[in-house]
Amino acid sequence: MVATSRHRTEPIAASHDAAVLHREAVWFARYLVDAVPSDALIERYVRADARVLQDAPTARDEAVLAFVHRHPWSVGLLDAGTAFMRGAPLLRKKLVVMMAVLEATPDHIAVTAPVEDAGMARLVWRLGRAGAKAAVKLVVGSALCALVVRR
Amino acid sequence: MSTDSVVDAIIVGSGPSAVNAAYPLVEAGLTVRMLDVGNRDSKYAGLIPDGQFSELRRTDPDQHRYFLGDELEGIGFGHTGAGAQLTPPRQYVCKDTERLQPIASESFFPLQSLAEGGLGGAWGAGSPPFSAADLAGFPIALEDLQPHYEVVADRIGVSGTRDDLMPFLGPTFALQPPVEVDSNGEGILRRYATQRGVLNKAGMFLGHPRIAMLSREHRGRLANRYWDMDFWSDAGKSVYRPKWTLDELKTFASFSIVSRRLVRSFEERDDGEVVVTAANVDGSGTELHRARSLVLAAGTLGSTRIVLRSMGHVDRRVPIVCNPHSYAALLNLNTLGQGVRDERHSMAQFCLVHAPDGHTRPFTVGHFYSYRSLLLFRLIRDTPLPVRESLTIMRHLSPSLGALILQHRDTPSPTKYCSLGAGEDAPLEIEYSLSASEQRRIDDVEAEITRGLRRLRCIKLKTMRPGHAASVHYAGTLPMSATDVELTTSRDGRLHRTKRVYVADGSVFPSLPSKGLTFTMMANADRIGCHVRSTLRA
Ligand SMILES: Cc1cc2nc3c(=O)[nH]c(=O)nc-3n(C[C@H](O)[C@H](O)[C@H](O)COP(=O)(O)OP(=O)(O)OC[C@H]3O[C@@H](n4cnc5c(N)ncnc54)[C@H](O)[C@@H]3O)c2cc1C
Numbered sequence: 001m002v003a004t005s006r007h008r009t010e011p012i013a014a015s016h017d018a019a020v021l022h023r024e025a026v027w028f029a030r031y032l033v034d035a036v037p038s039d040a041l042i043e044r045y046v047r048a049d050a051r052v053l054q055d056a057p058t059a060r061d062e063a064v065l066a067f068v069h070r071h072p073w074s075v076g077l078l079d080a081g082t083a084f085m086r087g088a089p090l091l092r093k094k095l096v097v098m099m100a101v102l103e104a105t106p107d108h109i110a111v112t113a114p115v116e117d118a119g120m121a122r123l124v125w126r127l128g129r130a131g132a133k134a135a136v137k138l139v140v141g142s143a144l145c146a147l148v149v150r151r
Numbered sequence: 152m153s154t155d156s157v158v159d160a161i162i163v164g165s166g167p168s169a170v171n172a173a174y175p176l177v178e179a180g181l182t183v184r185m186l187d188v189g190n191r192d193s194k195y196a197g198l199i200p201d202g203q204f205s206e207l208r209r210t211d212p213d214q215h216r217y218f219l220g221d222e223l224e225g226i227g228f229g230h231t232g233a234g235a236q237l238t239p240p241r242q243y244v245c246k247d248t249e250r251l252q253p254i255a256s257e258s259f260f261p262l263q264s265l266a267e268g269g270l271g272g273a274w275g276a277g278s279p280p281f282s283a284a285d286l287a288g289f290p291i292a293l294e295d296l297q298p299h300y301e302v303v304a305d306r307i308g309v310s311g312t313r314d315d316l317m318p319f320l321g322p323t324f325a326l327q328p329p330v331e332v333d334s335n336g337e338g339i340l341r342r343y344a345t346q347r348g349v350l351n352k353a354g355m356f357l358g359h360p361r362i363a364m365l366s367r368e369h370r371g372r373l374a375n376r377y378w379d380m381d382f383w384s385d386a387g388k389s390v391y392r393p394k395w396t397l398d399e400l401k402t403f404a405s406f407s408i409v410s411r412r413l414v415r416s417f418e419e420r421d422d423g424e425v426v427v428t429a430a431n432v433d434g435s436g437t438e439l440h441r442a443r444s445l446v447l448a449a450g451t452l453g454s455t456r457i458v459l460r461s462m463g464h465v466d467r468r469v470p471i472v473c474n475p476h477s478y479a480a481l482l483n484l485n486t487l488g489q490g491v492r493d494e495r496h497s498m499a500q501f502c503l504v505h506a507p508d509g510h511t512r513p514f515t516v517g518h519f520y521s522y523r524s525l526l527l528f529r530l531i532r533d534t535p536l537p538v539r540e541s542l543t544i545m546r547h548l549s550p551s552l553g554a555l556i557l558q559h560r561d562t563p564s565p566t567k568y569c570s571l572g573a574g575e576d577a578p579l580e581i582e583y584s585l586s587a588s589e590q591r592r593i594d595d596v597e598a599e600i601t602r603g604l605r606r607l608r609c610i611k612l613k614t615m616r617p618g619h620a621a622s623v624h625y626a627g628t629l630p631m632s633a634t635d636v637e638l639t640t641s642r643d644g645r646l647h648r649t650k651r652v653y654v655a656d657g658s659v660f661p662s663l664p665s666k667g668l669t670f671t672m673m674a675n676a677d678r679i680g681c682h683v684r685s686t687l688r689a
Contacts (some may be wrong), residue, residue, distance in 0.1 A: 030538055046163060048223045080537040093228055095538040100226045100528040104215035108210060110412055112527065112542070114549045117490035125490075134540035141537070 028098040063089035080137035088142025166269020168656035170396040172676035176390035188265035189410035195240035204379035233262035241273040252576035257393035278670035285664035299674040316358035318510035336500025338485035354507030363391035381497035451625040470563035476622035522552035626657035
């Protein structure tokens with residue numbers, strides 16, 4: 001785990017540190033598809049992060065990411081907490097990058113491909129469940145996010 | 152360096168307008184030299200295996216190379232304007248343009264091309280011909296274009312049919328039968344059939360689009376195989392690319408192409424020759440090419456640059472028009488939760504016309520694309536929900552999602568213009584804004600279309616306005632004019648105040664109706680090519 005003080009004081013460029021990005025890849029894949037990604041996918045995430053996310057992070061991004069690094073369980077809540085924020089928060093961008101990596105491989109196709117014939121009843125149930133989960137996460141996540149950013 | 156032989160015609164560019172202007176000249180045995188920068192995709196074409204999109208996703212371990220790009224260029228943030236829709240295998244079409252064709256603007260960020268085949272290497276192949284109403288204000292009539300529509304439709308292969316859109320898309324010419332509509336589009340068309348009376352009364356009509364995509368084998372190209380890979384690969388050559396015509400041109404002895412050349416300017420000499428100055432983009436220095444006539448087809452912005460520079464018009468404003476463009480993200484309730492066929496093509500599934508005043512007055516045209524053939528992360532990126540739940544929702548909704556892409560008509564105005572500054576590498580400066588009344592008309596039309604869509608059981612989730620230049624339909628800089636005015640062209644495409652310089656791309660369209668211009672531009676380029684042929688023979 002990365003020490004708090006380090007993240008408070010160092011610029012986020014430190015998060016381009018390969019070891020940190022490796023860990024992020026694992027946390028993010030677990031969150032998104034409930035699976036540990038292969039080494040090849042982790043490498044791809046590390047490369048994508050470095051290439052795609054080159055903007056300097058804001059103080060808010062730094063705080064959110066530092067918290068995630070210390071408490072990986074919080075990824076989902078902070079993802080929800082930042083979903084409505086303006087200017088595409090870095091955590092969300094990183095999750096979308098990981099999502100792209102996970103989609104462009106046969107490894108996780110069963111949980112990333114479109115569901116084409118769910119039937120109306122199952123569709124309504126699944127969408128309702130996802131919507132309810134999202135709503136709860138948005139409430140808890142927004143509160144957590146406010147705390148993390150204020151600290 | 153000076154190239155030795157004088158050819159009958161030099162054509163600048165190798166995009167849709169250039170190859171179609173060249174064809175009648177080359178066919179007649181006239182010597183034609185094409186000058187083009189000619190960037191190519193050297194990476195992706197060979198990487199993409201043959202097969203269905205869904206099958207490749209299930210089986211190809213290297214899919215990330217073309218779906219995301221070797222440089223991960225397929226994962227982008229923040230950029231929604233012109234070109235945001237280009238997949239990694241198509242991005243070569245705009246390579247080098249920032250450096251070699253600079254633009255200075257606060258309001259207009261166009262997509263340009265220095266590729267072999269131009270933007271036609273990535274276009275959506277929507278090919279609606281202009282109707283008589285669309286040509287209002289042009290110094291040419293539909294009858295002038297009609298024979299060239301026929302020729303070009305056969306050359307490039309256009310599919311479509313006679314249906315409710317006939318009055319808006321004009322008479323049927325060398326059409327192939329329509330390509331199949333996918334499950335998503337079919338659901339909406341079925342609903343349309345039950346609501347036709349009410350919708351038609353409100354001025355809304357649906358039907359098959361005209362697409363430059365084959366439903367039958369033609370000129371050595373295959374019928375679409377419904378692999379849903381048309382955004383990524385040209386395997387089978389079903390979708391028209393100017394490269395297919397270029398390959399045909401190369402089989403003629405009288406045709407030659409000199410690539411890696413950036414044309415800077417031209418000069419007409421008293422001895423009847425046009426001298427063209429071109430820079431070698433891979434080296435330094437320039438070379439001169441000589442011809443009895445010159446046809447500029449470097450794309451509207453490319454040709455405009457060359458003309459303004461050649462004629463010494465520093466900071467002189469010329470008009471520009473471009474279809475205002477919006478996407479409506481739609482959820483199609485007709486097919487929600489139902490099975491869908493994987494076999495489909497990726498292009499427009501149906502065409503929608505909004506014509507409350509009938510086909511003789513201006514109307515608005517849209518094309519519906521299903522959200523298939525792309526990965527979901529692009530949708531997830533734009534959804535304000537936690538990524539994980541967004542994935543679940545999009546996995547279930549995406550088979551019934553689509554986008555209605557609208558192109559609104561555009562006419563010149565004092566707030567839409569471009570000019571070229573002094574200096575060899577001066578940027579083309581462009582200013583573009585819509586007046587309040589133009590914007591109001593667009594909003595009103597979109598509101599009426601949204602009401603019609605509801606009757607079709609399509610819910611609009613979001614409207615996206617990706618910026619002024621995003622339609623990639625640029626025109627009107629050197630408009631055809633019946634009177635001999637500087638920086639305009641004659642009805643035959645000759646640049647006024649010149650004897651042998653012609654313009655064959657979108658520059659010559661005085662305005663843009665609510666339709667993709669490229670098919671008409673190709674027909675007009677063929678028309679101009681035929682005219683140049685007869686002047687050269689004379
Ligand atoms: C994603 C996308 C989808 C589209 N979909 C549609 C559609 O469905 N329907 C439709 O009607 N239109 C569509 N378009 C627009 C269409 O692609 C353009 O209208 C068309 O390509 C313009 O053709 P052109 O020949 O005038 O110019 P371009 O295609 O821009 O080609 C210009 C050519 O000139 C060359 N060139 C430029 N400057 C120089 C120079 N100085 N010296 C030498 N060579 C030069 C370039 O190398 C290139 O070969 C789409 C465009 C895009 C990007």
